Amino acid sequence: MLSTFDVVAEPNRRRILDLLRVESRAVGDLAIELQLAQPAVSKHLRVLRDAGLVTAEVDAQRRLYKLRPEPLRQLDAWVAPYRRFWSKNLDALERHLDAMPDDEPKKKGRRKAR
Amino acid sequence: MSEKKERPSGATLRFERHLRHPPEKVWRALTEGPELERWFPALVEGEREVGAPLSFVTEEGVAEGRITELDPPRVLAYTWGDETLRWELFPAVGGCLLVLTTTARGNRQWDACVERTRNALGGRVPVARAA
Numbered sequence: 001m002l003s004t005f006d007v008v009a010e011p012n013r014r015r016i017l018d019l020l021r022v023e024s025r026a027v028g029d030l031a032i033e034l035q036l037a038q039p040a041v042s043k044h045l046r047v048l049r050d051a052g053l054v055t056a057e058v059d060a061q062r063r064l065y066k067l068r069p070e071p072l073r074q075l076d077a078w079v080a081p082y083r084r085f086w087s088k089n090l091d092a093l094e095r096h097l098d099a100m101p102d103d104e105p106k107k108k109g110r111r112k113a114r
Numbered sequence: 115m116s117e118k119k120e121r122p123s124g125a126t127l128r129f130e131r132h133l134r135h136p137p138e139k140v141w142r143a144l145t146e147g148p149e150l151e152r153w154f155p156a157l158v159e160g161e162r163e164v165g166a167p168l169s170f171v172t173e174e175g176v177a178e179g180r181i182t183e184l185d186p187p188r189v190l191a192y193t194w195g196d197e198t199l200r201w202e203l204f205p206a207v208g209g210c211l212l213v214l215t216t217t218a219r220g221n222r223q224w225d226a227c228v229e230r231t232r233n234a235l236g237g238r239v240p241v242a243r244a245a
Contacts, residue, residue, distance in 0.1 A: 005125055079125045085155070086216060090131055092153035097135045097143055099152075104142065 004071050007051040012036060013044050020054060020067040027063070129214040137203040137210040141187035144201055156194075170194050 008014060015034055019025055027045065031038040045065055048054040052071050056063045133140055143149045150158055160168035168179040183191035183200070191200040197216055204211040
């Protein structure tokens with residue numbers, strides 16, 4: 001079984017999730033919206049269901065797919081420290097760039113680290 | 115051509131910053147020791163050449179890496195332990211656009227954790243939007 005990362009890594013599955021984030025949809029609607037063949041969408045939905053990212057509910061004659069946010073929240077929670085870490089470092093880079101002179105100081109041997 | 119061993123899965127994060135500085139200057143800040151010391155979270159040692167090994171020294175210890183791409187002042191990429199970092203600079207009005215892509219590797223323990231959590235009720239972790 002694919003991990004949540006692998007499931008979400010596929011771009012069309014991400015597009016499906018983006019659409020379902022807004023509202024539950026049937027396969028046909030998703031296919032039209034994404035301009036994909038319906039069997040392809042069904043295949044992706046199967047993968048998403050197996051991973052617990054979507055559920056299907058029967059509404060009249062149709063089956064509506066609905067997003068389950070919990071796995072994505074957990075993914076997000078795992079990723080959050082990395083995001084914060086690099087965000088902070090980029091802030092530090094910007095502060096340093098603001099303090100750094102634009103002109104390159106004259107020095108030799110720039111290829112070595114120090 | 116398929117490999118039997120499981121490839122590690124991970125998340126790719128992408129950061130974009132519009133910088134009020136020219137690409138050449140930002141490149142120096144990304145690659146030169148004395149500049150890096152002022153902001154980078156590790157001391158970086160190694161030759162600035164494609165394929166050259168790098169050492170990253172932090173309070174936690176030393177991690178190894180390698181330069182994978184080097185195209186001044188446009189692309190710099192290297193590995194740092196399990197992570198891959200790719201820095202791209204695009205000229206822009208008033209300075210440049212910096213794009214940092216980093217892959218954080220997941221592991222099986224994490225996947226198992228996600229599985230357990232998925233099956234449990236609750237999960238009051240707030241959803242954060244990408245930076």
